[in-house]
Amino acid sequence: MSHPVRYYCPHCGAVVELDREGYLSDKSVTPYPLVGWEYRGPDEDYDDADGxxxxxxxxxxxxGLRWTGDRMTADDVAEPGAESPCGQEFYLSFVRFEEGEEVDPEPEPSHVEIAAEGPSGPRGPDGPSGFGL
Ligand SMILES: [Zn+2]
Structure with missing residues (x-):
């Protein structure tokens, strides 16, 4: 038996209902894919994927997928003033287990990139430059 579960777009808050099997547990809804998770479209066999x-x-x-026309006004909606539905992608992630342990997602790749960008002194000749082209 499946039953409808409600989610909302993390970009604009548009509410969607998705028919889900009861035994699957959801981990999160994010505007980006989690590292290590395999996603499928709602028209594919997503029960066998990770999200x-x-x-x-x-x-x-x-x-099994219905946009209700409702709109959430939660604090974690990124663009509550934006047009809705916004047409952007977002990702529903299921809880994953490896060897009996729940897997935690790695941080978003762009966070890692930002964290790695410390003060680095003058760039050498290999660095990106707008000059000399
Ligand atoms: Zn949206």
């Missing part, structure tokens, strides 16, 4: 890749406002012609 679902959704496009805000797009039901992909899938029967």
């Amino acid at each position: 679902v890749r959704l496009v805000c406002g797009d039901d992909a012609g899938v029967e």
Whole structure:
């Protein structure tokens, strides 16, 4: 038996209902894919994947997926003033287990990139430069 579960777009807050099997547990909804998770579209067999890749406002012609027309005004909605549905992708991630242990996602890659960008002194000739082209 499946039953509808409600999620909302982390970009604009548009509410979607997705029919889910009861035994699957959800970990999070994020605007980016988690590192190590395998996603499928809502029109694919996502119960065998680690999560679902959704496009805000797009039901992909899938029967178990409905945009309700409601809009969440939660604090974690990134663009509450933006047009909704916004058409951006977001990711529903299931809880994953490896060897009986729940897997925690690695930090978002862009966070790692930002953290690695410390003060680095003058760039050498290999560094990016707008000159000399
Ligand atoms: Zn949206």
